Amino acid sequence: MLTIHGVPISVHTRKVIVAAIEKQLPYRNEPVIPFKPPSGWDRLSPTGKIPVLSDGDFDLPDSSVICAYLERTHPRPPLYPTETPSHVRALWFEEYADGTMFREVIHGLFFQNVIRPNILGQTTDAAAVKAIEAEAMPRVFGYLESELKGEHLVGDRFSIADIAVISNLINYHYLGYRIDTRFPNLAAYFKTTLRRTSLATALEAERPAATGMGLDLSFVGDLAPAAA
Secondary structure, X not given: OEEEEXXXXXXXXXXXXXXXXXXXOOEEEEOOOOOOOOOOHHHHOOOOOXXXXXXXXXXXXXXXXXXXXXXXXXXXXXXXXXXXXXXXXXXXXXXXXXXXXXXXXXXXXXXXXXXXXXXXXXXXXXXXXXXXHHHHHHHHHXXXXXHOOOOOOOOOOOOHHHHHHHHHHHHXXXXXXXXXXXXXXXXXXXXXXXXXXXXXXXXXXXXXXXXXXOOXXXXXXXXXXXXX
């Protein structure tokens, strides 16, 4: 059985969990908080970040590398398009979500609103939060809004691009934010995709962790899973 190391409410840990669920792979989650890692964590994760995948005696860090590994070892159902233009476009959105979207919007908001006061015992930097809300968020969400042409980000099927973007949007909602009327395509996309079986299953599994951290779960409600 696969072991996915990392607290499940992490954007990147959730990405791996959803990929495993999509591929119907048995796994167990070993919660790890990078600010308080267990002994020997530097051996599993040289960067100190989460998640790490353990497959037997094979350990692999980094969510994008892990998802690529799962795709190679368990190619069905595919999470990466096969045609080259669509394949690289899915990789681009994965990178955009993991890099720009996470680093410039989600991580900063989560760090200021949750990690600083609740884990580090520090005061939230209100000015930093306002800057993200006024500058980074509209730019990042605006780009995604302009790229959404249908039910999925790439082509006509659910892919790694959707997993990476939706995982970030989940944490945005956990903080009490909602996608406002400037981004109607993104709001509809989030609402529809959130009902996918893999995402609804992952959210239900991480509910205790989210509740324990005092996160806003009102957007989840009682999700009735849609098509897988």
